[in-house]
Amino acid sequence: MKRYNVLLLLSSLFHITQQLNQQDRCMCELTNKEKVFPHEILNSVTHEASKCSFKVNPQKSVEIEALHFGLDFRLPQLLQDLSILEKEDDGELYGAVSLQVIENELIEIKNIIERLNKTTQGHQHITEESATQLLHLRDELHELEEYDTLQVEKKRKENLRLKRDLDECKNSNDFNVQPTRQPDGVCPHGKFVNITGPRFYSTGEVPSNHKYGGWGRDPKPASGKKNWYWRVILTVNNIYANNINFYSSLSALTVGAKTPDNALIHAANPTTNTIQGPNVVFYCDALYYNCYNSDRVCRFNITSKAISDLQLPKGTRYNSKGNFCRLDQCYIYTDIDLATDESGVWVIYSTVQNFGNLVLSKIEEGDPPMFGQTWHTSVNKQVVTNTFMACGILYATRYVDKEIEEIFYSFDTLTEVEKFNLGIFINKMCPNINFLNYSPVDKMLHIHCDSYMVSYEVLFE
Template identity: 55%
Template sequence: MVQTNVVRATMKSSRVFTLILSIGFVSIIPQVMPLPSDCVCDLNNIETPFPHNKLRTVETRASTCNRNITPQQSTEVEIMLLGLDRRLPRLEADIALLEKEDDGDLFGTVSLQVIQQERAEILQLINKLNSTTFNYQRLNRETTQEVNELKNEIEALEKFDTMDVVKGLEVNKRLKRDLDQCQNGHHPTDPPPEPAPGNCPLGRLQNVTGPNTYSATEYGGSYTYGSWGRDPKPAAGKESWFWMVPLTVSNVFSNFVRLYSSLSSVVVGVSVPGTVAISPSNPTTNTIQGPNVVMYQDSLYYNCYNRDAVCRSDIPLKTVTSVALPGGTGFNSKYNFCHLDSCYGYTDMDLATDESGVWVIYATAGNFGNLVLSEVIPGSPPTLGRTWNTSAHKRAVTNTFVACGVLYATRYLGKEAEEIFYSFDTVTGRERYNIGIQLRKMSTNIQSLNYSPVDHMLYAYSDSMIVSYQVHFV
């Protein structure tokens, strides 16, 4: 075996040689068949030997980067932020209570010790959050530098690909990816089941637990009324998106919807892709009125301003169409959601989504102010489908939602709890007043409540706070 770039071999003409060429060396294995004549040839290997050691070093460094940064790290920060958002309002409430009760006696002293303990725990959580954030920032800087160095080394190694083998593989990967997107672009994920109303494959609604999420909006306590949730049938690429509509004018009107790329974005108040205007800032017939809003198939459904009608705003096309509700439908705070102490203004109409589509819940004089449920058929303009009258009076209800074609209504129990007490099955027509499922509230009022068939969650907007609950079926 000769390990030089130039090899000189002398062979007899009838002798058979097998030349085995490798990077940086030539092996000559003779099979001897002696014959008289000889010949001489020069073999010159001009290729630079491939640096295998350098490639292994790059692979090792890339694996280290993957181990250093994981999705669990962002989740850790999110959990600490949620915990901080939950504990600070409690501390403020306890301080306010102490200010009222502190008369210098033992009772005030004990309460002060409890508050001091809460303050110490919150400071510890803040310190941990600051430390974790600092470490992640340092890791981000180091990783950015490492990635840039790896990029340069990979580009240097690509020079050894003189036959463009690697480039060809990359082109094939891009073509395959584009082909997959072209074939499956309209169906990126499996849609939620669409059973006939009332025939829920998930079973009967058994319980609601949580809250799973509890956080202030990016507007703080500025806007008490609003709604938020997820689109049950989002456009391609928007499967993880969330939306929020705060009522920015007197807890009555809004003219935009905020879009967020993930739950973390909602919690930290980073709206990407941002705000989508629905109508001019001054109220028009297309302005959002009332907090009961939903998104479905990239369109926003809501109560049209100063009308007994449902508006549909197509977000991509920026067009608004509407469908009128039956004559005698209450609007402009005629048939609000209420409890004994007060009513929620401009909640005459409640839009809802479930596994089968969009619904509108309202009340009419013809049905004596009781709940009426209608299907909303998506389209431009939308139309009304089947309609059902119920015996539940709207002013005795604080919120409604629809799950698997069954209408559910809640009522106010107190500052700590709301109760799902009523249901109406659209298939059997059966009404029940003994559901008895309680929601643990984080604030006194719930201004809107939406069910999402994507993740079986209830999304509540509660006194400027966003809250979510898990729905369980059997």
């Protein structure tokens, strides 16, 4: 009976609903008393901000910085070259060479000044235009904030300020944080954070068919050689070399004006104890390199012309069997890499026992030199394109593309902590880097690639 009553009620309602006409229906109109949000203004602000970001970027300041650095370096060098010419000019061959060096310096300085003036004028125009644009954007953003009736943006800014104050308070009271660097006295610069440049770019005197080699400065130079540069050029099949060239200044290196102190390791090339591969370094008036056709490190003393060697551990890969590599190719005869930093000379290699991963050993000074402590890492040598040392920390690079190389890995010999995500990038001047070494004398990263010598400034905290 109850079910029948329910059905009857529903039937009646349906019948009444059917009888309602359009005029009997109730309609509600919603009125929004708030202002309509101006999406077109927001889109315009976003577009203008993107244009401004494109015009004003960190690369603009890097250009000015590089040009200023070039002037700061070359002007004192020019004064020094003029002073040497005044004191030692013999009126003949020496004077002609010195004048050629000075002429090249003046041309370089003139070019830098012209580029600096042109760049500065361009940047001044961008600055004036961007300042006007930013003022306009600021006014429009203030107008848009009026539509934030729930004060979301205001609260967000307050939260950012509170977070910043909290971080400052935490850092100022955190006395237990241990620095991840070498003790004071070993690395006074602080943490390596970036590189900038290039600062120097030249082929020097190298013929185009001799592409590979190494160059740099002695971190512990002999008396009278503080400003000298050295260079080794692989002359036989771009694999072997038997001599080292010296230059009294960067200007002399640029024009190829060698000093009389160039040293010949052996008349034959290659032969026992001559140079194999591009990974050579110079320290304390001696050249360190991979000995020809062996798993040994040779040390050639420039003064005495004596050669001593260090036998690497059993299982060390050599003769182009444990090279630096990228995905599609390897760099031949780069099995054994030498490096210098504030504390001396290091050797980086790989062994069968460590499954081809990087092994790092310290070379202790002496006559003959000896191996000190050794560290084993967990990064495979063939995923690395090059390595260098700075303040007792090993850094490794990898190939990104023809224009970019990434410093992606570090191993701290003090803490034995490995990091795989450094994200420091090198803007390359040529696709492949076959020599890479850090110079603690001037805090420069020296690179050799396809006949070119390139240097970058290393930035510390």
